[in-house]
Amino acid sequence: xxxxxxxxxxxxxxxxxxxxxxxxxxxxxxxxxxxxxxxxxxxxxxxxxxxxxxxxxxxxxxxxxxxxxxxxxxxxxxxxxxxxxxxxxxxxxxxxxxxxxxxxxxxxxxxxxxxxxxxxxxxxxxxxxxxxxxxxxxxxxxxxxxxxxxxxxxxxxxxxxxxxxxxxxxxxxxxxxxxxxxxxxxxxxxxxxxxxxxxxxxxxxxxxxxxx
Numbered sequence: 001x002x003x004x005x006x007x008x009x010x011x012x013x014x015x016x017x018x019x020x021x022x023x024x025x026x027x028x029x030x031x032x033x034x035x036x037x038x039x040x041x042x043x044x045x046x047x048x049x050x051x052x053x054x055x056x057x058x059x060x061x062x063x064x065x066x067x068x069x070x071x072x073x074x075x076x077x078x079x080x081x082x083x084x085x086x087x088x089x090x091x092x093x094x095x096x097x098x099x100x101x102x103x104x105x106x107x108x109x110x111x112x113x114x115x116x117x118x119x120x121x122x123x124x125x126x127x128x129x130x131x132x133x134x135x136x137x138x139x140x141x142x143x144x145x146x147x148x149x150x151x152x153x154x155x156x157x158x159x160x161x162x163x164x165x166x167x168x169x170x171x172x173x174x175x176x177x178x179x180x181x182x183x184x185x186x187x188x189x190x191x192x193x194x195x196x197x198x199x200x201x202x203x204x205x206x207x208x209x210x211x212x
Contacts, residue, residue, distance in 0.1 A: 038115035041068040045106050056104040061130060065146050066092060068114035069126040073150040076116060076124060079166045088163050090150040093123065096186050098146045102132070109133040111140070117147070118179025119168035124150045125179060149186065 041064055051057040073090030081088065104110060111133055117125035130144035152163045170176040 038113065039068060039072050041071075041112040041114070043110050045104060045108050045110055047106055050106055053103075054106070056106065056108075056110070058100060061100075061104065061110065061144055062098065062146075064110055064112045065098075065114070065128045065130065065144070066148070068112045068128060069148045069150060072114050072116060073124050073126055076119070076168070077152040077163070077165060086154045088152045089155050090124065091153045092148060093151045094149040094186065094190065096125075096147040096149060096182075098144070100144055102141055102143045104130075104132040104143045107135075109135060110143075116168055118176070118183055119165045120183050121164055122151060122162050123183070124152070124165050124168075125182065126150060147182075 043064060045056045045060070049056050049060045069092065070090055074088070077088040077090055109132070111131040113129045113131070115127050117127045119125070126148045128144070128146040128148070129142060130146075131140045132143045133140045152165055154163065170179070
């Protein structure tokens with residue numbers, strides 16, 4: 001008795017072209033969703049991620065946040081790059097704020113949501129939110145939030161020139177104004193800190209006895 005074999009129907013040229021168009025449009029949709037200014041980084045927490053208390057080490061969470069910030073900031077800095085341009089990488093310049101709201105436990109999934117907040121001419125604000133997910137129960141809770149600032153830099157170059165940051169599209173004028181206010185606040189805080197350190201340096205220098 002002959003066995004029946006099932007052959008896949010051959011696609012016509014028209015059907016092949018239609019399938020290629022469908023795949024191309026799907027790929028474009030995925031690309032568009034990535035370029036909206038937010039990404040997510042997920043990782044399962046293992047026993048070697050534990051601290052002395054048995055919870056997830058804070059350094060592990062900070063590393064995930066910084067990696068997510070590096071990815072989204074570097075991607076944005078190269079958004080308008082041409083083929084002949086040098087590759088720009090985002091360098092972490094300042095951690096504005098980091099809040100540890102709740103502990104994360106071993107066996108949970110760390111879901112790091114990172115988004116662009118504000119872009120000045122030479123720096124880029126990144127905001128991060130971390131959720132812990134229990135895969136068994138499905139419960140999720142916000143454990144961390146952070147605000148970081150990156151600056152674009154060309155690696156392997158002796159020039160100390162920081163390229164300009166591409167313009168960022170905001171959902172509203174109010175969002176842009178809030179971002180600008182945060183930028184001015186952190187800039188003022190940085191300058192105040194530099195001035196304070198300079199004053200302390202001068203005070204210590206003046207108190208040191210001079211050798212004759």
